[in-house]
Amino acid sequence: MKTAAELLGQDGPLAAELPGFAPRPQQQRMTEAVETALHQQSTLLVEAGTGTGKTFAYLLPALLSGHKTLVSTGTRNLQDQIFRRDLPELRKYLGSSARIALLKGRSNYLCRYRLDRTLATGGDLAPDLRVDLGKLQRQSAQSGDGDTGQFTAIAEESPLWGLVTSTTDNCLGHECPQFDECYLIEARRQAQEADLVVVNHHLLMADLALREEGFGSILPDSDAIVFDEAHELPEIARQFFGTALSARQINGLAQDAINEAATSAPEQSAIVGAARELTRSTAAFRQLLPTDTARLPWHAAGAAKLTQGLEQLAEAVLKMKTALLPVADRSKGLDQCKDRCERQLSRLSEFMEEPEEARVLWLETFRRTFTLHTTPLDIANSFSNALGDRPRGLIFTSATLAHDGQFAHFTNELGLTPGESLCLDTPFDYLNNSLLFLPENMPDPNDLGYDNAVVEAALPVLRASQGRAFLLFTSHRALRQSAAQLAAADLPYPLLVQGELPRDRLLVKFRETPNAILLGTSSFWQGVDVKGEALSCVIIAKLPFAMPDDPVLQARIQQLKKQGRNAFGELQLPTATTALKQGAGRLIRDSGDRGVLMICDPRLRSRSYGRIFLKNLPKMPITRDPDDVTRFFDE
Numbered sequence: 001m002k003t004a005a006e007l008l009g010q011d012g013p014l015a016a017e018l019p020g021f022a023p024r025p026q027q028q029r030m031t032e033a034v035e036t037a038l039h040q041q042s043t044l045l046v047e048a049g050t051g052t053g054k055t056f057a058y059l060l061p062a063l064l065s066g067h068k069t070l071v072s073t074g075t076r077n078l079q080d081q082i083f084r085r086d087l088p089e090l091r092k093y094l095g096s097s098a099r100i101a102l103l104k105g106r107s108n109y110l111c112r113y114r115l116d117r118t119l120a121t122g123g124d125l126a127p128d129l130r131v132d133l134g135k136l137q138r139q140s141a142q143s144g145d146g147d148t149g150q151f152t153a154i155a156e157e158s159p160l161w162g163l164v165t166s167t168t169d170n171c172l173g174h175e176c177p178q179f180d181e182c183y184l185i186e187a188r189r190q191a192q193e194a195d196l197v198v199v200n201h202h203l204l205m206a207d208l209a210l211r212e213e214g215f216g217s218i219l220p221d222s223d224a225i226v227f228d229e230a231h232e233l234p235e236i237a238r239q240f241f242g243t244a245l246s247a248r249q250i251n252g253l254a255q256d257a258i259n260e261a262a263t264s265a266p267e268q269s270a271i272v273g274a275a276r277e278l279t280r281s282t283a284a285f286r287q288l289l290p291t292d293t294a295r296l297p298w299h300a301a302g303a304a305k306l307t308q309g310l311e312q313l314a315e316a317v318l319k320m321k322t323a324l325l326p327v328a329d330r331s332k333g334l335d336q337c338k339d340r341c342e343r344q345l346s347r348l349s350e351f352m353e354e355p356e357e358a359r360v361l362w363l364e365t366f367r368r369t370f371t372l373h374t375t376p377l378d379i380a381n382s383f384s385n386a387l388g389d390r391p392r393g394l395i396f397t398s399a400t401l402a403h404d405g406q407f408a409h410f411t412n413e414l415g416l417t418p419g420e421s422l423c424l425d426t427p428f429d430y431l432n433n434s435l436l437f438l439p440e441n442m443p444d445p446n447d448l449g450y451d452n453a454v455v456e457a458a459l460p461v462l463r464a465s466q467g468r469a470f471l472l473f474t475s476h477r478a479l480r481q482s483a484a485q486l487a488a489a490d491l492p493y494p495l496l497v498q499g500e501l502p503r504d505r506l507l508v509k510f511r512e513t514p515n516a517i518l519l520g521t522s523s524f525w526q527g528v529d530v531k532g533e534a535l536s537c538v539i540i541a542k543l544p545f546a547m548p549d550d551p552v553l554q555a556r557i558q559q560l561k562k563q564g565r566n567a568f569g570e571l572q573l574p575t576a577t578t579a580l581k582q583g584a585g586r587l588i589r590d591s592g593d594r595g596v597l598m599i600c601d602p603r604l605r606s607r608s609y610g611r612i613f614l615k616n617l618p619k620m621p622i623t624r625d626p627d628d629v630t631r632f633f634d635e
Helices: 013-017 025-040 054-065 076-094 112-124 127-140 183-193 201-212 230-241 247-264 269-287 303-330 332-350 380-387 408-414 450-465 476-488 503-512 551-562 567-584 610-615 626-634
Strands: 043-048 069-073 100-102 196-200 224-227 243-246 294-297 359-365 370-376 393-398 420-424 434-437 469-472 495-497 517-520 537-540 595-599
Touching: 013 076, 025 043, 025 054, 025 393, 025 420, 043 054, 054 069, 054 076, 054 196, 054 224, 054 393, 069 076, 069 201, 076 100, 076 196, 100 183, 112 127, 112 247, 196 201, 201 230, 201 380, 230 370, 230 380, 230 393, 230 408, 243 247, 243 332, 247 269, 247 303, 247 332, 269 303, 294 551, 303 332, 332 370, 359 551, 380 408, 434 626, 450 469, 450 476, 450 537, 450 595, 450 626, 476 495, 476 517, 495 503, 503 517, 537 567, 551 567, 567 595, 567 610, 595 626
Parallel strands: 043 393, 043 420, 069 196, 069 224, 100 196, 224 393, 434 595, 469 517, 469 537, 495 517, 537 595
Antiparallel strands: 243 370, 294 359, 359 370
16 A cells, blocks of 8 residues: 555656646655654654645545544634645545544534524614624525635624624523524534544634633544644634633623523513613723723733723623522523623633733723733643643644744744654745845834835835735834825835725735735735735835734743843744744745745844844845846846
């Protein structure tokens, strides 16, 4: 019988039958390493450059192994691609009968009970939401699995989704009248019975965090876990090993209490009164916070004034609980609302007490809402303990996992015992198909005129490329200023700006619009795949160091300094090089792609750490002459 690597070779079934498939030595090397790790139930770390074909490199040995395997991705897009395209192709050409399943978080499934309840009480909705609710009702009748991703007529950001999907707070569980027809329960059942289950990091981390707290898991026990887009794990893990309480959760409690009381305790006007007071208190607390979108340490946000507002908010939650107590036993929904009051009081109390040294308290403000966060500074023990000591294969892979050729930063963050590791270069011909342009005479990034200089330097490049470009920024402020400056420059190319449309729709419009220029921030630095001439130029405005005023970063830097360690070298630089590699990786997505990468930040040359950034980029010709850019595109 052929090995997994041989099946991906020149004489394998994929080369013979799969259109466009070409054997790659890097892919075969990765496949061999994955096959060994699965067989030995060991840990493997793989940085595989763009074009390696890493999904097939781990899916094929996973299908052949006979092990129960979880594949976890950083994005839902990749999760859907693996389940709906890659796995069906592999099973077809291998003749595999392995059972596969797709499992997402509960917010990705329509809740039949909450949809029916919203339909019954929808008269209070705004007219546009009532129209959307009618569309959703009609479409849901044809839904096979309740996946909200298929209801494209409803905007992703619509508040309607919060009314027709469930959370762990408001799910009625076995007492739900629609339990036997629940989309989520059916998806979990299929996952339990499957040989290979495709999940995402958010769902997996939620499950691991629950296990650490002693609760039962929702994911099937597995013999192996593959973490694709693994560079995102540390940030996601911090979210799930911390806590959060949002205005949306508080207002959701108030609305659910009103709806439940309407059917189970209609005479209890005190519940409606308490719910409305809770909504007012939440809005009043928001008024105490900065008006702009911001992330602030709790102690820097005027904690004395905020504590008083928080006490009033906690008092309103307590009144809500008091109103619910006499009737909580009438229905599962009312009882859950009472329990949610208790959990929210517990989370609010964390901000009214002396914080633990190992956690940072911070808040996030949006235009109308807010979220209170507690985040652990160190997640290594939590993550390694949550994985457990059961022998299993653990595969961590990404195009950007190593820093300066080493995996220590990643393994230290997650508390992993270093295992086998592999760094595979991209098979794409960057030397002949790309050019790195570093413009001369750029001011320091802290200079007030820097953003203006970036656009001035980019204009001749955009004309040479005839649009077809991404401009990537590290802040929304810089993006907005540059968008206005580019619009005033009267370029003959369409401008697409992040925020004008949801991310996925903006990408579709970019692909469909000839010569377009897209301006984006962090969400466009990774997980974006535009092949062909539509994207022929990527311009990076500034090295992507995390914002120094980020509350979690501030606290982690202070913690490292207290330990006498180098916070810049151990934390800030590795994180920034990973982000730059991700942004640069948007340029060449296929063997036939050609393009120019322009990095405007002069620190690549003026600072000693610049060589580390350059070393971590693909090997490509470097120029400081704009005429070379023109010649490149003229060719």
